[in-house]
Amino acid sequence: MRIHLSPEQHTGPARATEKSCSIMFLQLLLLLLIPTCTEGMSVGVKFVAAFLENTAYYHPSPVYLSIWTMALHDGTDVTVTTSGSTPYTATAQLNSGQTQVFNITSELELDKSPTASKVVTITGTQNISVEILSSRNNSIQTAVLMPTAQLAQEYHLPPIPEIQRTTVPSIDVTNLVTERSQFRLILVNDDQNNNITLDGKSVNLSPGEVKQLWVDDTMKGKVVSGQAPFLALFGHPCAIQVNCTCGLLFTPLMPSRGVSATFMVPAAFSADVQLLRASSGDRETMSLVTVSDPGPVLLQRPGLLVNLIPVEEFGACFAVHTVADAQNWAVVMAPSNSTAVLHVNADLVSPAPSWSSVGGTSYSWAKIPLDAGGTHVVWSETALIAVWFIGEKTPGTMFGNPAVVLSKTPDFRGCVLVPEQVQVLEEQGSWQESVAACRGQDLDLISLNDPRLQQNIYQKIQEQNQNQNLNLTEMWMGLRKSSYSGAWYWISLDDLQHTDWAYGSPGNDDPEHCARISLVDPQRFAWTHQNCCSQARPVCYRPPKLLTLPTPGAAAAAVKWVGQ
CATH class of the missing domain: 3.10.100.10 (Mannose-Binding Protein A, subunit A)
Structure with a gap:
């Protein structure tokens, strides 16, 4: 299939090179800004996903699996396809800023089988973002997926979170009891054969196949590596939260950066927080407000396992998909001198958020309430910021993820796709x-x-x-x-x-x-x-070319089913 992009849609290196050649030929004096792709690492044209078993304590309540896709450009065709002996397919055409929800058959939820053909592939004819949701009654988790072009061949395993009555005391950990079972590493393969190695042991994966490995703290800091890029998910099907209840806990692992990055920890995540350093295997408490590390750093608290965002990867514009029947917030980290120019969709945040400084730094954070069950674009006029989505359905537990980075170019006019x-x-x-x-x-x-x-x-x-x-x-x-x-x-x-x-x-x-x-x-x-x-x-x-911002109260696109 050939995809023809109009000049304003084509943001890749070829156009920049072509324009540079024209400029040299005409002996232009000054080029202040070449329009290249300003979109974030969270967007692309192909993604793979898998859904970790969401056991919870609600059996026999049904599980609901969903994929949220957002288009950045008009006329984007989105296709969702499942692997396995009976593949399912659903399609939608979206314009800039539009979101489509695909509900996935519960057949695609992983169980305790080590290997399964339960991969969901999401493609777009132009850049899209993809988030996944797994919900069983009050056990909810969401995650932002990286496009396959950003997946890595190596990931460091973080230390296992210390969760009372799940992983602590360690002598009581047993895979015979769901809430006391080991954490899982889920390896999601794309469309080619792959050989993946961890701690000297190798597994072979066919196209569209998932492998589950049960891991303990002896694996912390070790590298899982593949012959080809793959998606790595890390989590637990039923980790203890509060009041002797348990729920799903998972997040994608991020590749190591190779150079030290700075992570700031907003106090919005409150008590009982652990910081998990993947590259070193260190486990630390919330007393730190900044962390420097070459690898990813995860934050865990009851109900929540989320990647911290390094300052070096802050963005200007983010998509936040909120969950119905829950309280929803955007947690925003921004330079302290830029906190007055924050927007949600087309409007300045009102009433003005209450900003709190991150001690000893030039950054502040705020917690901004968002309407449930919709798509919101959070953007900054002048500064690079970080945004996390946080939800809460039952008191004391959280779910959420780093928000989708749509753009890295601040602009007073909106969310810039091409500067x-x-x-x-x-x-x-x-x-x-x-x-x-x-x-x-x-x-x-x-x-x-x-x-x-x-x-x-x-x-x-x-x-x-x-x-x-x-x-x-x-x-x-x-x-x-x-x-x-x-x-x-x-x-x-x-x-x-x-x-x-x-x-x-x-x-x-x-x-x-x-x-x-x-x-x-x-x-x-x-x-x-x-x-x-x-x-x-x-x-x-x-x-600049701008994303079309969501309109509050606008009718959402009808949900499409994949496999039902």
């Missing part, structure tokens, strides 16, 4: 010639229709002007005066809602009908009006 492009061309020309030169690059002469955009562009141009000694003074922008009506207008056809003339508004009889950006005053990005036939360099621009 803005700004070019200052080397060749000078008249205003009319500058319009044509920009359009020859599939751009337009810039329209500064928002003071925040003006400040953003000014900072970028001024930094390049100073760092490269370019001696730029004035450049054409996309504002001119109508010869017919005498009114000033943007060639983008945006409303002229603000002006920033250096010497006051031009008079009606003024013969200078075209506007320039002036850098003469280093403290101000002012406008001047000049003769349209005079010579200057143009500032060319393409706005």
Whole structure:
């Protein structure tokens, strides 16, 4: 199958290379930002999943398995297929920001069999995100999946959490009693044969096959490695929570990074917390607020097992899928000086969240309530942040996951999928010639229709002007005066809602009908009006491509069933 991407949809290296070649050929002076893919590691075009046994203490209550997919671009076809002797398939077409829920037959839940053909494959014709949910009465867990392109061939096993009456005391651990059984490592294979090794022992996996290994603390810090990339899940079908009840506990393992990263721990996760370091095998208490480690760090508390997010992998925009009939929150970690510009969907967070500092750091965290049973996009205008989804159905227990990272580019306009492009061309020309030169690059002469955009562009141009000694003074922008009506207008056809003339508004009889950006005053990005036939360099621009944000109260897409 061939997939044709329009220019605004194509975000890969090929387009960046093509644009770079064009820029070199035309001897462009300055390229401030090439539009490359800004989407996060949580999105891709193919995913594999498996559902750990959710035993809980609710038998014979039924188990509900679901897959949540979100499309980033319009016209995205999503297909969900199961492995096994009787494969099931369901499809949906989604537009940007739309979510589709696929309910999966309970036949796909793993049992105690070491090997099973129970893999679910999710594909999209363009980038999507995927989360999974397993629910049996009050035993609920959710997880964000990595696309197959981001899966690794090696993972470090974390230490086993110390959970009273499940793993502690260790002498009582037995696989004959579900809540006292060992933790499980679930190896999920994609579409090729694989050989996976742990502690000197190897297992062979066929395409679409799952292998379960029962592990104990002697395995902590050891590496599980495969000949091909695979998904590794770590969890327990019925770990003790509170009041002698138990529930499902699991999370995907993250690959080791190879270099030390900094993890901050928000106090929102409260009491009875353990930090599990996968690379070293160390187990620590919540007294730490920051952790440095080259490998992934997991946080465990009653009902919750979740990966911490390293500061080096913070993002700008996140998708949070909430659970019906439960309390739902977004836990947000942000630089302390940027906490006032946080949005949920199209709105600033209101009422303003109560931020708490992470002791001894320049970061703060907040817990933001979210409506149940919907999709929310949490995004920051100016700073990179971290977001976790946390839910609670029964007091004292939590479930949740790191939120889906949709974008790593902060922007005041929303969730950026492809960043803005700004070019200052080397060749000078008249205003009319500058319009044509920009359009020859599939751009337009810039329209500064928002003071925040003006400040953003000014900072970028001024930094390049100073760092490269370019001696730029004035450049054409996309504002001119109508010869017919005498009114000033943007060639983008945006409303002229603000002006920033250096010497006051031009008079009606003024013969200078075209506007320039002036850098003469280093403290101000002012406008001047000049003769349209005079010579200057143009500032060319393409706005960012944004995710379509969910609309509160909008009807959700009908649930699709896979295998029923």
